[in-house]
Amino acid sequence: MAAIKQITSETICKILDWKSVISAVEEAMVNVSEKRAVQNVRSVTQIPKTDNILFAMPGYVNTDKSTALGCKLVTLFPSNAQKNLPSILANILLFNENTGALEVIMDGTEITAWRTAAASVVATKYIRDVNSQNKTLAIIGAGTQAKIHAIAFQQQFKFVKVHVWNRTHEKAEMLCKELQCQSTLHGTIEEYIPFQNVEECVKEADVIVTTTSATTPLIHHKWVKPGVHINGKLWTKSSKNNNRTNSDKNHKLDLITKLGNSYFSK
Numbered sequence: 001m002a003a004i005k006q007i008t009s010e011t012i013c014k015i016l017d018w019k020s021v022i023s024a025v026e027e028a029m030v031n032v033s034e035k036r037a038v039q040n041v042r043s044v045t046q047i048p049k050t051d052n053i054l055f056a057m058p059g060y061v062n063t064d065k066s067t068a069l070g071c072k073l074v075t076l077f078p079s080n081a082q083k084n085l086p087s088i089l090a091n092i093l094l095f096n097e098n099t100g101a102l103e104v105i106m107d108g109t110e111i112t113a114w115r116t117a118a119a120s121v122v123a124t125k126y127i128r129d130v131n132s133q134n135k136t137l138a139i140i141g142a143g144t145q146a147k148i149h150a151i152a153f154q155q156q157f158k159f160v161k162v163h164v165w166n167r168t169h170e171k172a173e174m175l176c177k178e179l180q181c182q183s184t185l186h187g188t189i190e191e192y193i194p195f196q197n198v199e200e201c202v203k204e205a206d207v208i209v210t211t212t213s214a215t216t217p218l219i220h221h222k223w224v225k226p227g228v229h230i231n232g233k234l235w236t237k238s239s240k241n242n243n244r245t246n247s248d249k250n251h252k253l254d255l256i257t258k259l260g261n262s263y264f265s266k
């Protein structure tokens, strides 16, 4: 049996670029819709008496361009933040589609982070009215996904301001400072502004991204502008609470698509 090739996170980080990732995610969505890819529902293994989860995400794709059989294994350990580790860690396994033999193991943590933000970008590109102005992006949260969404959205859109709210305000301030310092990432952005209050953070936003692990709603529909596009990072262990926006049936926040977990307000 041939040796299993290992691809480290250092190599992955050198390869990833936004143009390719956004277009690969868009292509993957089309392949799933057009049934050129098999993407089964992920399995969720919750470690009893903890919030820790192991996900298995298998998939197969067969197109003119490529064939691949793989499985991503992702752990979500929310308390990792206190250990200075990402709460989401991932590895991707690729198999030979003729023999089933394992051929490649690659680090999947960065790929997962980029893939998630790229899915929000693609969803926003298609769902947000192309004629609407996209001046202000509001980000709820200040962790891995908050930072990568701020960077990814600049690849496709020309936001002028990025608003950030986080449960711990100092982290919102730190993220804004960090993004401000990375001048090469700015594009059209003039300011990254940390907010103490969620309503103030979202009320002028044209696009909102929620990137927290909160299990209760953080945004009220009355606070957002008509036509706002909301990308929700919506995983929670309880599907009943599977939402970061306040959208009970009295509220006019309508789910219009599952693509990238996107919401849109009328």
Ligand SMILES: NC(=O)C1=CN([C@@H]2O[C@H](COP(=O)(O)OP(=O)(O)OC[C@H]3O[C@@H](n4cnc5c(N)ncnc54)[C@H](O)[C@@H]3O)[C@@H](O)[C@H]2O)C=CC1
Binding pocket: 076, 081, 086, 087, 088, 109, 112, 113, 114, 116, 140, 141, 142, 143, 144, 145, 146, 166, 167, 168, 211, 212, 213, 214, 215, 233, 234, 235
């Ligand atoms: N990192 C990744 O690649 C992916 C992450 N996700 C999901 O995105 C969300 C964020 O993930 P990361 O940015 O990686 O995590 P992180 O640990 O880096 O950041 C978590 C954020 O959530 C906030 N938060 C936690 N509990 C909260 C609460 N009760 N109320 C308000 N804010 C709260 C924290 O202040 C922090 O800003 C999680 O739900 C995660 O499952 C989904 C797909 C991929």
Ligand SMILES: O=C([O-])C1=[NH+]CCC1
Binding pocket: 055, 074, 076, 088, 112, 116, 235
């Ligand atoms: O899509 C993904 O890879 C994940 N969603 C929640 C945890 C990891």
